[in-house]
Amino acid sequence: MTSLVKMTGIEKRFPGVHALKNVQFELEPGEVHALMGENGAGKSTLMKILAGIYQRDGGELLVDGKSVSLDSPRDAQDQGIGIIHQELSLMNDLTVAQNIFIGREPRKSFGRLDEAALNASATEIFASMNLSLDPKANVGGLTIAKQQMVEIAKALSYRSRVLIMDEPTAALNDAEIAELFVIINRLKSEGVGIVYISHKMDELKRIADRVTVMRDGEYVATVGAVDTPISKIIAMMVGREVHEEPLDVPDLADAEISLQVSDLNRGREIRDVSFSVRKGEILGFAGLMGAGRTEVARAIFGADPKDTGVIQVHGREVAISRPSDAVRAGIGYLSEDRKHFGLATGMNVRDNIALASMDRFTGWGGVLDDDKMRKTARDYIRKLGIRTPSDTQEVRLLSGGNQQKAVIAKWLLRDCDILIFDEPTRGIDVGAKSEIYKLLEKLAAEGKTIIVISSELPEIMRLSHRIAVMCEGRLTGILPGGKDTTQEMIMELATHREAAMQPDGGMA
Amino acid sequence: MNTAQETKPVNLLSRLIDTGAHQKLLAFASLVALLIGFSIASPNFMQTSNMIAILQATSVNGVLAVAVTLVIITGGIDLSVGTLMTFCAVIAGVVLTYAGMPLLLGVLAAIAAGAFCGLCSGTFVAKMKIPPFIATLGMMLILKGLSLVISGTRPIYFNDTPGFDLISRGSLIGEIFPALPVPNGVLILFIVALSVAYILGRTVLGRYTFALGSNEEAVRLSGVNTDAWKMGIYALAGGICGIAGILIASRLNSAQPALGLGYELEAIAAVVIGGTSLSGGRGTILGTLIGALIMAVLTNGLRVLSVAQEWQTVVTGAIIILAVYADMVRRKQAG
Known part of the structure; x- marks a missing residue:
């Protein structure tokens, strides 16, 4: 049987980077083939070549055993190759149906659009996906999960024989992931070959048939998904075994309560949330997408308004109505979207670290003290182990993990001793993740108060001294950290529809 | 994340505020308020002749504003519409007066010249990747000089x-x-506006105009030749500027080569006020x-009330800032 896709000896160079070195990849019809590797391993580059977005510099690309040249996304679509991009690439101001058929609108004479046919075709695709979605809804108003479904519908609409999914579950909750897997299985049975790029190891076992691992732009190996232990796959990805140390929950009963939140409310998003965190503690926030975890963090930080709620820092009540109030009280918030809210990506590491503390480096008349900034920045680069050629490197050129460290440095320099991390390892590869974990643990051991919001349960369980679980804006329970708490216990609370516990330390 | 809308109290008022039509509604309400205000302040304002004068004054700016709307929806800007209008008027003058060609040929030449210049701007922007602000700033000066x-x-x-x-005044x-x-100038404005509204709402070109402004990279990755479409949109805008050129030349019965600077800003202001x-x-x-009507009513009304020209400009500026601020407030509320 000829392979659906066969790529051999693929070479790709970008200015200054040899992105792909003699890479091979093979896809059979009706197969889910996972492509694994750390960020920068070359997975996305390889798939962009298959999707006609990049052109290869060398090597051979066979589709159905025939050599093809894919010079544009159009060419790839004509070969039946569709791609769902990692970063959602939708047009927010257009409707669902308009997005799906962009570039292939049903037309009448003189370039007039046939809007009725457009919406009908979209409805048809949704029906085949068993999805209820209004084709006339504006994409910008949909949840991320629904937008993801639109992307998938779009790829399906090309009648693709090859479907490339680049981290399709990054923004989905468990129920939505299950739905996606149903769709993937149906496509499989229809003979579609699926390339599946993901960082989530558990998904691999659930959905993939084979796994190809890449590292540093090179092909490592292709193995069966079911019979290969995850630890081995990780070892192939990072080139060494990664050892996870068991979580050591410290006894903090006597530690000072550094942050106490009582009776926090806003509309239906945050309902009667009360909790406290101690000095040196890592409090994890678990829950499904939209459970209100980010909303709570943003309300505490003053980024969004709150209806009611008292926030006490080190026992003293503080009025926080804007982020600058929170920062003054020593609270730092590290957004899940570093590129948008955490970093000035066009500026260098030094400036980013100093960004929140400019007043310390400002001399007479607003002149900046560059020497002092350089010294401070280099200090933090060393202390946090930020891997960068120099403090004047632009942060956009750093890897995700090192960008995250630069944001952490920024808040540490600002003397924040309560740090709220929203999805601290999103988009960060496996090797760098455990480094971030160790850094968070070190910060806690030094007496900082850490709150971690994460959608990845293994991450929550790896880090948290206590685990707060939210559902529909309510805090449904706080579980102790450590090995006695199971994923099932967290999931049960995360799907709890009524508040299971009384708010502790309320306004009584 | 996107749950903000769901938590809003569902009453008619807030639903009205949340809809995209709000800015248009606000603009329309402001227009009505201005009309009422001015007619109370001066009995001369609400007369047919004055209303016609306002419409006449709207026609040229309106056509230019329609042209620049197209470009702005793609996420660009066109600073050259004012001097392009003049350039097209001059071309019409060359064809009709210098070469003595028939009327229709002059009109077509002006529109073709406009479309060609628009295509040039579009090429600078789409192919040479020059930011629209710079590309059309350059074009603005080139055309003024030419x-x-x-x-x-x-x-x-x-x-x-x-x-x-008679093209404009008949x-x-x-x-x-x-x-x-x-x-006729007003009639032409409405024909142009209706046609462009149809193109935007019902044709592929219009769809791509919105799509480009929404997420150009996504459109490109969908296999659409974004560069070509963008050039087409700039060319269409240029052709519409050619129509504006004919309108103003007809109204003045002459092509005034020194005219044109400043029109682009008035046009952009109208677009922005319009949401x-x-x-x-x-x-x-x-x-x-x-x-565009708000701008014209304002200028006319202040003149009828004998407000000095200098102050009219100040008021216009303030109105622009107010209009955009109102839009910002609305968007913040809509979350």
């Missing part, structure tokens, strides 16, 4: 072309309904028309 060079810095009169002044509607002497987002992806022709 107008002066071609005309020898002197106005070109259309006295030898009978009927040319009234087809008035011939049919004598009670409604709406000048089109300068960041692209959103906008309507109806909004732009209302915006």
